[in-house]
Amino acid sequence: MGRSPLVGIALLVPIFSFLFLKFSPFNLHLPLYPFSASQKLFTKQQLALYNGTDAALPILLAILGSVFDVTKGKSHYGLGGGYNHFAGRDASRAFVSGNFSGDGLTESLRGLSSTEVKGVVDWRDFYVRTYIPVGKLVGLYYDSKGNPTKYLKGVEAKAARGAQLMEKQKVEEAKVPSCNSRWSQEDGSEVWCEIGYPRLVQRPIEIALTGKMSKRCACFNKAELDQPGLEVYEGCEYFSNLCRL
Numbered sequence: 001m002g003r004s005p006l007v008g009i010a011l012l013v014p015i016f017s018f019l020f021l022k023f024s025p026f027n028l029h030l031p032l033y034p035f036s037a038s039q040k041l042f043t044k045q046q047l048a049l050y051n052g053t054d055a056a057l058p059i060l061l062a063i064l065g066s067v068f069d070v071t072k073g074k075s076h077y078g079l080g081g082g083y084n085h086f087a088g089r090d091a092s093r094a095f096v097s098g099n100f101s102g103d104g105l106t107e108s109l110r111g112l113s114s115t116e117v118k119g120v121v122d123w124r125d126f127y128v129r130t131y132i133p134v135g136k137l138v139g140l141y142y143d144s145k146g147n148p149t150k151y152l153k154g155v156e157a158k159a160a161r162g163a164q165l166m167e168k169q170k171v172e173e174a175k176v177p178s179c180n181s182r183w184s185q186e187d188g189s190e191v192w193c194e195i196g197y198p199r200l201v202q203r204p205i206e207i208a209l210t211g212k213m214s215k216r217c218a219c220f221n222k223a224e225l226d227q228p229g230l231e232v233y234e235g236c237e238y239f240s241n242l243c244r245l
């Protein structure tokens with residue numbers, strides 16, 4: 001006796017719905033593991049499993065407590081990759097400190113300047129643009145309900161101040177153009193001005209920004225040369241428009 005056509009249809013329905021779910025355009029961006037996007041809360045220990053060691057698991061990293069799936073960047077984040085030390089943890093500080101050894105791989109931003117904190121926030125923006133957000137790491141930046149902590153709000157406020165200061169510095173510095181500079185084997189380092197004369201000046205907002213003093217080379221017109229704070233390069237003529245360093 002042949003199978004009733006109804007049985008055939010009953011068998012086909014689950015097959016079609018499986019194929020539909022698997023290949024439907026609505027599902028293309030769903031990761032292949034049961035993290036409901038931006039819902040999942042991770043503990044440090046859970047996140048540590050996704051460190052790229054087990055090839056069957058996705059690779060995850062956290063920055064400022066936001067967790068991203070970086071599996072598509074496996075060559076960087078996987079075992080042996082140059083960024084593998086970011087996998088399976090929140091090493092927010094290392095994104096700007098470049099210190100990947102031991103305690104350098106920490107989520108704490110304590111003592112960083114506002115521009116460095118801005119730098120970390122920029123990195124988080126990069127991951128938002130480039131990779132898939134899959135959840136939050138419970139700890140310094142998100143509480144056990146997945147809400148942002150005071151610490152995270154403080155970090156974001158500090159980054160906003162850093163951005164403002166950088167903007168102000170840019171506006172200030174645009175008033176006096178920077179010197180051109182080049183380096184060559186024969187001549188070493190040189191700075192020069194198309195118009196005006198090279199002088200070393202303290203960058204105006206640098207101390208507030210980084211806690212450090214730094215100077216830049218700027219081009220001043222003849223009439224501006226007698227103001228305080230302008231330094232002639234050592235060994236350079238007062239009215240030379242090129243100085244060897």
Ligand SMILES: *[C@@H]1O[C@H](CO)[C@@H](O)[C@H](O)[C@H]1NC(C)=O
Binds near residue numbers: 054057088
């Ligand atoms: C890295 O992940 C593997 C497998 O997922 C796990 O067994 C191991 O403990 C993790 N390493 C660390 C340092 O957490």
Ligand SMILES: *[C@@H]1O[C@H](CO)[C@@H](O)[C@H](O)[C@H]1NC(C)=O
Binds near residue numbers: 100101102103104
């Ligand atoms: C990296 O951080 C650790 C811990 O804070 C510190 O002991 C070490 O000196 C740092 N290394 C560099 C190169 O800054």
